[in-house]
Structure formats: C-alpha cells, structure tokens
Amino acid sequence: xxxxxxxxxxxxxxxxxxxxxxxxxxxxxxxxxxxxxxxxxxxxxxxxxxxxxxxxxxxxxxxxxxxxxxxxxxxxxxxxxxxxxxxxxxxxxxxxxxxxxxxxxxxxxxxxxxxxxxxxxxxxxxxxxxxxxxxxxxx
Amino acid sequence: xxxxxxxxxxxxxxxxxxxxxxxxxxxxxxxxxxxxxxxxxxxxxxxxxxxxxxxxxxxxxxxxxxxxxxxxxxxxxxxxxxxxxxxxxxxxxxxxxxxxxxxxxxxxxxxxxxxxxxxxxxxxxxxxxxxxxxxxxxxxxxxxxxxxxxxxxxxxxxxxxxxxxxxxxxxxxxxxxxxxxxxxxxxxxxxxxxxxxxxxxxxxxxxxxxxxxxxxxxxxxxxxxxxxxxxxxxxxxxxxxxxxxxxxxxxxxxxxxxxxxxxxxxxxxxxxxxxxxxxxxxxxxxxxxxxxxxxxxxxxxxxxxxxxxxxxxxxxxxxxxxxxxxxxxxxxxxxxxxxxxxxxxxxxxxxxxxxxxxxxxxxxxxxxxxxxxxxxxxxxxxxxxxxxxxxxxxxxxxxxxxxxxxxxxxxxxxxxxxxxxxxxxxxx
Numbered sequence: 001x002x003x004x005x006x007x008x009x010x011x012x013x014x015x016x017x018x019x020x021x022x023x024x025x026x027x028x029x030x031x032x033x034x035x036x037x038x039x040x041x042x043x044x045x046x047x048x049x050x051x052x053x054x055x056x057x058x059x060x061x062x063x064x065x066x067x068x069x070x071x072x073x074x075x076x077x078x079x080x081x082x083x084x085x086x087x088x089x090x091x092x093x094x095x096x097x098x099x100x101x102x103x104x105x106x107x108x109x110x111x112x113x114x115x116x117x118x119x120x121x122x123x124x125x126x127x128x129x130x131x132x133x134x135x136x137x138x139x
Numbered sequence: 140x141x142x143x144x145x146x147x148x149x150x151x152x153x154x155x156x157x158x159x160x161x162x163x164x165x166x167x168x169x170x171x172x173x174x175x176x177x178x179x180x181x182x183x184x185x186x187x188x189x190x191x192x193x194x195x196x197x198x199x200x201x202x203x204x205x206x207x208x209x210x211x212x213x214x215x216x217x218x219x220x221x222x223x224x225x226x227x228x229x230x231x232x233x234x235x236x237x238x239x240x241x242x243x244x245x246x247x248x249x250x251x252x253x254x255x256x257x258x259x260x261x262x263x264x265x266x267x268x269x270x271x272x273x274x275x276x277x278x279x280x281x282x283x284x285x286x287x288x289x290x291x292x293x294x295x296x297x298x299x300x301x302x303x304x305x306x307x308x309x310x311x312x313x314x315x316x317x318x319x320x321x322x323x324x325x326x327x328x329x330x331x332x333x334x335x336x337x338x339x340x341x342x343x344x345x346x347x348x349x350x351x352x353x354x355x356x357x358x359x360x361x362x363x364x365x366x367x368x369x370x371x372x373x374x375x376x377x378x379x380x381x382x383x384x385x386x387x388x389x390x391x392x393x394x395x396x397x398x399x400x401x402x403x404x405x406x407x408x409x410x411x412x413x414x415x416x417x418x419x420x421x422x423x424x425x426x427x428x429x430x431x432x433x434x435x436x437x438x439x440x441x442x443x444x445x446x447x448x449x450x451x452x453x454x455x456x457x458x459x460x461x462x463x464x465x466x467x468x469x470x471x472x473x474x475x476x477x478x479x480x481x482x483x484x485x486x487x488x489x490x491x492x493x494x495x496x497x498x499x500x501x502x503x504x505x506x507x508x509x510x511x512x513x514x515x516x517x518x519x520x521x522x523x524x525x526x527x528x529x530x531x532x533x534x535x536x537x538x539x540x541x542x543x544x545x546x547x548x549x550x551x552x553x554x555x556x557x558x559x560x561x562x563x564x565x566x567x
Contacts, residue, residue: 011171026364026394031514031536035193041539043440063364063394066290067186069310073212074193091365091394092307092327095171099164100215100312105171 006132007110014104017124018083020117021055023047030067038080052082056123058113061089068093073100084125086113140169141176160216161316169324178325183229184289185314188257190235205260213315225318230267230274232291235516237508244518270510271484273455288317293454296386299397303405305329335415336369336399343426350549352381353531356388358433365394369413371401388531434566437547440538448523449557452482453530461491465499467554474560478520479505482512527556
C-alpha cells in the first residue's frame with residue numbers, strides 16, 4: 001500500500017490517525033461552525049453541512065471572529081472535536097484554537113497538504129515527530 | 140520560549156494556582172505560535188461572562204460556579220481554581236443578553252439572574268463592565284505603540300489600523316490569561332515588521348457612507364483573507380463609524396486584522412511608509428463591478444421582500460449613528476409586523492436618554508438596546524424570518540447563526556424597511 005509522507009512543525013503534540021476532511025476555504029469559528037455537532041454552517045462555505053467531528057481536518061487556516069478558539073473549545077467539551085488539524089497559515093486564532101482543542105496539530109509543511117491529501121484519505125498524524133503519513137483512499 | 144524571571148516565577152506557582160494556569164496556557168499558546176517570548180500588556184479586552192447558550196448551561200450545572208467557568212473557558216483548565224483580581228487593566232466586551240430588554244429578547248428571569256451573577260463576579264475581579272464590542276467608543280482608546288491583548292475581530296482591526304495600538308486577535312483563553320498575568324505572546328502584530336501592507340487596493344468608485352465602507356470591507360476581506368490591505372484613492376476622509384464598518388466587514392469575509400488608508404491611518408503617511416518600501420504582492424481594483432459583487436454576496440440569503448426585523452448597531456452604534464437614525468425616524472411609526480432593535484454601549488445609551496433619542500425611537504415603536512447583539516446573543520424578535528441590516532458583518536453572520544434571511548443596505552434603506560415593512564433597497 002502506497003503511503004505519502006509529509007514533514008512539518010508541531011503546533012500541539014500527540015499522535016492520532018483518522019479520515020481526512022479537506023477544504024481550500026478558510027474556516028470561521030464563531031458563526032462558522034456549530035460547536036455542538038462540529039458542523040460547518042457558514043452560508044457560502046464549500047463544506048457547509050459537513051461535520052469535522054473525529055476527522056483529520058486539512059485546511060488553509062482560520063478567518064473571522066476572535067471567538068474561534070472558544071468555539072473549538074466548546075466543540076471539545078461537547079464531544080464534537082476533530083481528531084487532528086493540519087493547516088498552512090499560522091494565526092493567533094488557529095494557534096489558540098489548536099491548543100484548547102487538545103488534539104495533535106501541525107503546520108509549516110515541506111509540501112502542501114492541500115495538494116496531497118483528499119477527503120476520505122486515511123491520515124496518521126505524529127505531531128511529536130513532525131510526520132504525517134497519508135494512505136490514499138482506494139489505494 | 141524564553142521566560143523572564145517574573146514569568147518563570149508565575150509558571151512555578153509564585154502567583155497562586157490561577158496565575159500558574161494562566162502562564163501555562165500562555166506558554167503552550169506561545170510555543171504553538173512559534174513565539175520567542177512574551178510581552179507586557181496593560182490593556183486587555185475580553186468576554187468572560189456566561190451568557191452565551193453553551194456556557195450558561197455549564198455555569199448553571201457546575202458546582203464550581205463562575206470560578207469553574209473562568210477556569211475552563213478562560214484558562215483552559217478543567218481543574219477549578221479560585222480566580223484572583225485581575226492584574227492588567229481589563230475591559231469586558233459584549234454579553235449574551237440585554238438584561239433591561241429581557242422580555243423583548245425572550246430571555247427568562249433565570250437567565251437574567253445568571254447574567255447578574257456573572258456580571259457581579261466579573262466586576263469584583265476588577266474588569267471594567269463596558270459590555271460592548273466597541274471599547275474604543277467608550278473610553279478605552281489605545282495609544283500608538285501600546286501593546287494590547289484584545290478579542291473581538293472588529294475591535295482588533297480598529298485598534299491596530301486606526302489607533303496604531305498593537306494587538307493580535309486574541310481568544311477567550313489567551314485574553315483571560317493576559318488579565319491575570321499582564322503578559323501575551325510577542326508575535327504577529329506586536330512586531331513592527333509584521334504591520335506593513337501587503338496588498339494595494341485602488342478605489343475607482345466613491346466610498347462615502349457606512350454601507351459603502353461595509354461593502355468595500357467585505358470585498359477586500361474576501362480578496363486578501365488574513366493579509367494587510369492598503370487603500371489608495373479614498374476621496375473623502377472617513378470617520379469613526381465608517382472605519383468601524385469597514386473593519387468589521389473585512390474581518391468577517393476574511394481574517395484581516397490590520398489595514399492602512401494612505402494619508403489617513405497613523406502608520407500610512409505615504410505609500411512608501413505603508414509598504415515599508417516593499418512592492419505590493421498584488422494590486423486589486425475596487426470599481427463598480429466589485430461593489431456590485433459584494434452587494435450580491437451580502438444579499439445572497441434574501442428572497443422575501445417582507446421584512447419583519449430591522450437590526451441596527453453592529454458593531455454597536457455611536458451616538459452619531461443614533462442621531463442619524465432619529466432624524467430619519469422622528470414622527471414616523473414603524474410597521475405593525477416589523478420590529479426595530481438598535482444596539483449601543485450602555486454608556487452611549489445614557490447620552491441617548493438625555494438627548495431624547497431613546498424616546499424618539501420608542502415613540503416610533505423601536506427599542507434601543509445595550510450589551511449584546513442578535514448574532515452574539517442569538518436574540519431576535521419571536522418568529523422573525525427576514526431581517527434588514529446596515530452591517531456587512533451582521534449580514535454575513537446572522538443567516539448562518541439564526542437561520543433568517545438578511546437584506547443588507549444603507550441605514551436609510553433599513554429605517555425605510557422598518558417603517559414600510561418591506562425591503563426597497565437596491566445596489567448602486
């Protein structure tokens with residue numbers, strides 16, 4: 001089985017694997033997700049209606065309200081947290097959101113995760129070692 | 140991350156368990172960012188209360204009460220620690236309800252009690268109860284170069300861009316930790332070199348009233364996302380309300396936390412100063428077609444012309460904006476099936492009371508409310524399905540949060556809709 005490997009920087013430590021949910025749209029926290037279910041609710045978002053609960057969320061970065069971390073914090077307490085987050089653009093919103101989600105998170109990759117990972121791929125995230133292993137869906 | 144002696148002492152517990160939790164959070168957060176150190180701050184703006192739906196249930200059920208709420212939601216600590224008085228000058232942002240309009244907002248007496256309890260707790264910590272998303276309208280006006288730790292994207296962008304204060308968009312947990320420690324990661328907009336413009340926006344149409352500025356902000360935010368736009372070709376110097384609407388819009392469609400207006404904002408005396416001598420990464424035109432596109436995107440949820448709710452005051456209205464509405468509203472009566480709610484900070488409402496504006500709004504059938512807004516508090520008139528707003532930010536969020544349709548237009552369009560019960564606004 002063919003796997004692809006990415007290297008990046010740890011944002012929050014830990015090791016987990018799960019199914020990828022990928023978007024090229026940035027994500028709003030407050031007003032962008034329903035934290036009780038992990039569902040994207042932003043009106044014109046390409047993932048509108050889909051939940052990131054238990055998924056490895058791959059996205060460019062955060063936008064919108066400073067309530068970003070608080071919404072992802074509530075998602076964890078409500079049992080709707082994502083399994084891991086992989087992103088390209090570092091901001092205070094996403095850094096704090098990752099910290100309070102208590103799930104592995106990485107950024108600063110040697111290759112673009114948005115180009116290499118597709119929704120449905122199986123992804124192993126080892127943030128402590130700075131390694132992401134991708135098994136393509138159907139591979 | 141390198142810590143100073145006093146920071147290390149706080150991390151080791153010298154300031155007590157809550158300060159220790161706060162410093163632990165700041166270290167985890169700073170390392171996530173890749174920050175090298177912390178910086179002192181004595182100007183923190185945050186939401187600490189327990190009036191939003193999930194947190195008020197948590198507050199009602201947890202035996203630790205408000206200490207438990209602060210520990211979990213402001214310090215990321217499941218362990219309940221006793222919260223001491225704040226160390227840094229701190230202001231409270233918007234809340235989840237207006238306790239003086241509980242009946243109109245459909246808020247129970249029990250929730251008003253939770254609100255009062257939370258407010259007493261926060262006030263006793265020494266947090267100023269400004270209760271607004273616009274602290275800069277009611278006396279918290281950072282000086283250029285002042286290191287701040289603010290939440291609220293529309294306030295953050297105003298602080299950085301218009302005032303020259305230095306803040307990142309902090310979250311509830313980092314701002315809570317900053318209150319107790321007087322520290323925040325030295326990263327992002329705290330550093331001079333990260334405040335330079337990246338994208339040049341060339342205006343080819345006149346941008347005058349708050350709706351024009353909202354449309355411009357909505358378009359620019361979507362185009363530059365989290366980068367730093369520089370506006371050139373502004374024909375009329377904007378005022379507080381216009382820049383407030385521009386920033387609120389740009390930080391909703393995108394993640395803009397700083398912008399420059401050549402010749403207007405303090406770090407953009409010239410093109411050269413705004414870009415620090417570098418070339419723009421891209422130049423973006425804003426003409427009639429771009430303005431129309433922004434208008435159509437903002438009105439994309441609206442289908443029915445019958446309007447049953449007009450909401451003004453996102454971000455919270457200034458006294459100037461209340462005065463403008465009263466000129467349009469005086470002697471008129473709003474439509475029987477339509478509600479008009481206007482939101483402002485409570486200290487501005489005191490001025491409106493003395494000026495007779497509150498009475499003019501009430502006599503027309505509307506309400507001047509404080510402390511919250513429809514999107515933040517999830518409070519709308521019972522059964523409302525079609526809203527009209529003069530805020531691009533509210534038009535962006537309200538349909539997603541409350542499931543209503545939203546029309547966006549000028550303040551005059553909205554007042555007209557309140558009077559007739561129908562939307563008659565149109566793109567320019």
